[in-house]
Every structure is written in structure tokens, then in C-alpha cells.
Amino acid sequence: MKKHIYAVFALFMLLTAAGCQDDFFDINDNPNAPTEESITPQLLLPLTLHVTAARMATEYDFVGHWMGYWSRSGSYGTSLPLENYNITSSYQATQWNNASTSDQINLTGWYNNLADIDLMERKAAASGQTFYQGMAKVLKSIGFMYLVDQYNNVPYSEAFNLSEHILPGYDKGEDIYDSLLVELDQAATLFASADVLANPGIEDADIMFHGDAKMWRKLANTQRLKLLIHQSEVISPAEVQAVITRINADGSGFLMSGETASVQPGYNQSAGQQNPYWNAFKQTPQGGVADDFNRANNYILNKLRSNGDIRYQYYFSQANTPVGGNLYYGYNFGEILPNNDPYQAVNSSNVAGPGLAKSPSQPQWLFTSVESLFLQAEAIQRGWIPGNPKEAFQNAVRESFTWLGVTNATATVNTYLAQDNPLVNYDAATDKVRFIVMQKYLSLVGINNFEAWVDYRRLGVPTDLPLSLNPGRAGRGVPKRLAYPQSEYSYNAANVEAQGEINPQTSAVFWDK
Structure with missing residues (x-):
């Protein structure tokens, strides 16, 4: 695995001239670019924040399909292996490393981004810039969490020490999680x-919280809680209590209502500078359609509509050209449509509804208040932290409606919560943890597709998730993980082969019991 050093001088343009037509995150190799010695934490932070948020928001469309949120539009034929779950080492390889590019945005795989984060941490520690150092530890915990949640065992302790480990060994997923919790304690x-x-330039370089230490502490605490929740089925009560005790000792609490962690480097309607979600799924800088492939999945569309949940009108857009009055039209995942099917992309609902894609200049969410409140509600229900679980659950639902900008949100959500149906009636629920997580599933459509996959694997929620209708599925179910990329088998063969035979259908991540 190669360590990539990126030229980041263009980030100055981000802070001083956001209207420039060139991509202000341009990190193409340049022989005249600054060397590692001249790169500072101040230069690296905006880039790593942007890439982290953009990856989390835009790189998990495939999981959106698996989890019943999204489906292929009628303008496209069968998409494999997305729809038959036959995952190979070439599928989603850019989750690991190498560039994932489009005409408007240049993202890097998790290891590429983590290499920059690691460099930022080392630079900050060497220069006594401890605030930058803490931020690097938080971002590191997010990136490696995603890697473990997709691959289980991955290079960690030897990942960036190329002078001693040109071919890095793999650490166990559970050991990495333990280490990330220590890193967050240190942060x-x-x-x-x-x-x-x-910490020079922190207010400008920190394009998320502008140097607000309390907000960073809240994010670190919420990330600690998320790592615990992911391990809910395998972690001991003593281990949970030890982490919660340290969170309580910090005294800052968690991300609360209205406290979404979002990055804003100066997104605007220009090539290479649009909000990542808008750019990927809504509209090009020239006003064209950005995404004709991803459309509403009938499972989630019907689940919301049949239960009086108006949020489908905020997750999805009305069809540009409705057929037969069908303003919100979706598809069944993996279904092979007849050639004479009248519904094409323009006749169906895209995944950039008005609650998600508000403008090309909107901030890009990284960790939403909605997800934070649901994590807290589950933790309260489990007895990990104090509080009223019913109240916490209802507050999380209220935050979802508010976050999406639902018209008359308070009255609308109160009407929704007053219904006597199994999706909102807390008192009637027999398994209240799964009840809370099901509503979390309904509240993260397009916002965090990946977290829905995590919850499905650890708790089996939703219980009625339909599998792909693709005839080539051959009995396969939703994958438990991704396969290691071919680059590892080519360049780090001994270490990756030491992980044994990997089958995405049966080889589970350590917390998936």
C-alpha cells in the first residue's frame, strides 16, 4: 500500500477566493507542489474534513440500494453485482484506496484520506499544535471505523509506517475499535x-466548528457512543461502563438538537465547488441532471406513505414528468422491467429531495443531530446512559422532521407520533431497542445509508427488508462485508491472505453476531 502525499497549496484559494473556477480541492500530482516538510496541519485540515464528509454522504449509494432506500431507475438495465450480491475483489475497491473521481469532485479512498490525517496528526504533535492533533484523532476514528465496518481486519498499527512496514500487517477489527476509543479519549x-x-489559522482551517473546542468534544463523545452502539451485541457491560464513565468525565455531552457537524469550505455553483450531495445526486453546475440512475425504492416509499409519514416528500423529489398523476414513483430493487415499461428516470422520484439537497452551496453534513439523538435514545433504552427512553425516542423523531425542513414540523411530527401504529407507538413495542432502531432506519434515508447497513447486520432491522429481485441472485442475501480489493492481493499478498478465505456472504465483521 503506497502512501500518497498530496499537493494542498490550492486550499489557500478555498479560504480566500471561493469563486475561482478551478477545483479548490485540486490535489493532482504536481512536480512543483509543496513537499511533505512544507505541509502544515492548517493546510491539511480543510481537505480532510471535506473528503471525510463527502465520502460519508456520497460514496454509499450501493448500500442505499441494499437497504431498501434506493433503486435503479427505468432508464437503466440490470446492474451487477449491485443487484445479485455477488461481491468480488474489484467491487467498491475505491472504498480502500485509489481515487474515486467524477467531473466535479475528486475523492480519495479511506486509506488515502487517512494518510493525510495521519500526516496532520504527526505534524501537529511535533509542533505542539494540540488542537489540530485532537481533530486528527477524531477523523482517524471515523475513517478506520468505516474500514472495519466494511472489511473487519485491516492494516492499522502498521498502516503508515512505510520505513519499517512497506507491506503493512492487518490488525483485528475488535482491536482497532479498542484503539480508536483510546484515541478518542486522548482527543x-x-x-x-x-x-x-x-494552533495557527484554526478558525479558518476548521471548516466545521471554527475552533470551537466544546463542539469538537461533543463530536468526540458522540463518536465514542457510536463505536459502543456498533458493538452492542458483543461488548460487555463493564466495557460499556468504562467508556461511558470517561464520556461523563469530559462533561461536554453529545451532539444535540440543532448541532449537526457540517463542513462548509465555501461550496457554490461552480465546477468542482458544489456541495457534494447536491453535485452527486441533484444537479451539475451547468444546471443539468446529475443522477439518472438512483431513484426511490418502493419499499421505503410505501413504508412511509402507508404509515402517514410525510418525510418521503423530503427524501425524494417529485417526478419531473409524472405519468398518470404519479408524483412520487419508485422501483423495486433488482427488478427487470419490460422493454415497454413507460416509466423512465424523468417519470420517477430522484434521491435528492428538498430535505437533502437544498442548494449547491449548502454545508455538507458529516454527523447529523438526528443520528446522534437516535444513538442516545438506544443507549438510554439499554441503560447505558440516564434519561427517559420514550422521551429520547420521540425527540429523535422530532429532530428528523425539523432537520429535513418539514413544513409545520412541530405540528406534523406530533400528529405522526400520536398515531397508533407499530412504528411510533413506543408503549406497545415489545423489543424497544429494535423499535427505536427501526425508526432510526426511517430517519436516515439518504442521510446515512451506511449506518442502516450497520444496524441491519447487528440487529436485523428492518425485519421485512426485501431482497433483490434479480434472477441471478441465486439465494444470496445482503452482503455481510466487502471483499478485500485486488490491489491488496497484488501488492500485499502475504498479509491479506493471512486473513483466510473471505466470503462476503458469510464472513462477518466482528460485531455482527
Whole structure:
């Protein structure tokens, strides 16, 4: 695995001239670009924040399909292996490393981004810029969490020490999770004691919280809770209590209502500078359609509509050219449509509804208040943290409606919560943890497709998720993980082969019991 050093001088353009026509995150190799020695944490932070948020928001469309959120539009034929679950080492290889590019945005795989984060952390530690160092630890915990949640065992302790480990060994997924919790403990300590003035340019370089230590501490605490929740079926009560005790000692709490962690480098309607979600799924800078492939899945569309849940009108857009009055039209995942089917992309609902894609200049969410409140509701229900679980559940649902910008959100959500149906009636639920997680599933459509996949694997929610209708599925179910990319078998063969035979249908991530 190669370590990539990126030229980041263009980030100055981000902070001073967001209207420039060139991509202000241009990181193409340049022989005249700055060397590693001249790169500072101040230069690396905006890039790594942007890439982290953009990856989380736009790179998991395939999971949106698997999880009943999205489906292929009528303008396209069968998409394999997306629809038959026959996952190979070439599928989604850019989740690992290498560039994932489009005409408007240049993203890198998790290892590429983590290499920059690791460099930022080392630079910050060497120069005493402890606030940058803490932020790097938080971002590292997010990136490696995603890698473990997709692959289980991955290179971690040897990942970026190329002078000693040109072919890095693999760490166990559970050991990485343990280490990430330690890293977050250290980050919390750094934020609590950091001298902000000793971190040059922090207010501008921090395109998420502008150097607000308390908000970074809240994010670190919420990320700690998320790592615990992912392990809910395998972690001991003593381990949970030890982490919760450290969170309580920090005293900052979690991300609460209205406290979504979002990045804003100066997104605008220009090539290479649009909000990532808008750019990927809504509209090109020239006003054209950005995505004709992803459309509403009938499962989630019908689930919301049949239960008086208006949020489908905010997750999805009305069809540009409705047929027969069908303003919101979706498809069944994996279904092979007849050639004479009248519904094409223009006749169906895209996945960039008005609650998700508000404008090309909107901030890009990285960790939403909605998800945070649902994590807290589950933790309260499990007895991990104090609180009223019913109240916490209802507050999380309310935050979903507010976050999406639902018209008359308070009255609308109160009407929704007053219904006597199994999706909202807390008192009638027998398995209240899964009840809360099902509503979390309904609240993260397009916002965090990946987290829905995590919850499905750890708890089997939703219980009635339909499998692909593709005739080539051959009995396969929703994959438990991705296959290691071919690049590892080509360049790090001994270490990847030591992980044994990997079958995405049966080889589970450590927390998936």
C-alpha cells in the first residue's frame, strides 16, 4: 500500500477566493507542489474534513440500494453485482484506496484520506499544535471505523509506517475499535487543555466548528457512543461502563438538537465547488441532471406513505414528468422491467429531495443531530446512559422532521407520533431497542445509508427488508462485508491472505453476531 502525499497549496484559494473556477480541492500530482516538510496541519485540515464528509454522504449509494432506500431507475438495465450480491475483489475497491473521481469532485479512498490525517496528526504533535492533533484523532476514528465496518481486519498499527512496514500487517477489527476509543479519549483530553492560539489559522482551517473546542468534544463523545452502539451485541457491560464513565468525565455531552457537524469550505455553483450531495445526486453546475440512475425504492416509499409519514416528500423529489398523476414513483430493487415499461428516470422520484439537497452551496453534513439523538435514545433504552427512553425516542423523531425542513414540523411530527401504529407507538413495542432502531432506519434515508447497513447486520432491522429481485441472485442475501480489493492481493499478498478465505456472504465483521 503506497502512501500518497498530496499537493494542498490550492486550499489557500478555498479560504480566500471561493469563486475561482478551478477545483479548490485540486490535489493532482504536481512536480512543483509543496513537499511533505512544507505541509502544515492548517493546510491539511480543510481537505480532510471535506473528503471525510463527502465520502460519508456520497460514496454509499450501493448500500442505499441494499437497504431498501434506493433503486435503479427505468432508464437503466440490470446492474451487477449491485443487484445479485455477488461481491468480488474489484467491487467498491475505491472504498480502500485509489481515487474515486467524477467531473466535479475528486475523492480519495479511506486509506488515502487517512494518510493525510495521519500526516496532520504527526505534524501537529511535533509542533505542539494540540488542537489540530485532537481533530486528527477524531477523523482517524471515523475513517478506520468505516474500514472495519466494511472489511473487519485491516492494516492499522502498521498502516503508515512505510520505513519499517512497506507491506503493512492487518490488525483485528475488535482491536482497532479498542484503539480508536483510546484515541478518542486522548482527543478529549487534548481539546480540554489545548491553547487555541497555539494552533495557527484554526478558525479558518476548521471548516466545521471554527475552533470551537466544546463542539469538537461533543463530536468526540458522540463518536465514542457510536463505536459502543456498533458493538452492542458483543461488548460487555463493564466495557460499556468504562467508556461511558470517561464520556461523563469530559462533561461536554453529545451532539444535540440543532448541532449537526457540517463542513462548509465555501461550496457554490461552480465546477468542482458544489456541495457534494447536491453535485452527486441533484444537479451539475451547468444546471443539468446529475443522477439518472438512483431513484426511490418502493419499499421505503410505501413504508412511509402507508404509515402517514410525510418525510418521503423530503427524501425524494417529485417526478419531473409524472405519468398518470404519479408524483412520487419508485422501483423495486433488482427488478427487470419490460422493454415497454413507460416509466423512465424523468417519470420517477430522484434521491435528492428538498430535505437533502437544498442548494449547491449548502454545508455538507458529516454527523447529523438526528443520528446522534437516535444513538442516545438506544443507549438510554439499554441503560447505558440516564434519561427517559420514550422521551429520547420521540425527540429523535422530532429532530428528523425539523432537520429535513418539514413544513409545520412541530405540528406534523406530533400528529405522526400520536398515531397508533407499530412504528411510533413506543408503549406497545415489545423489543424497544429494535423499535427505536427501526425508526432510526426511517430517519436516515439518504442521510446515512451506511449506518442502516450497520444496524441491519447487528440487529436485523428492518425485519421485512426485501431482497433483490434479480434472477441471478441465486439465494444470496445482503452482503455481510466487502471483499478485500485486488490491489491488496497484488501488492500485499502475504498479509491479506493471512486473513483466510473471505466470503462476503458469510464472513462477518466482528460485531455482527
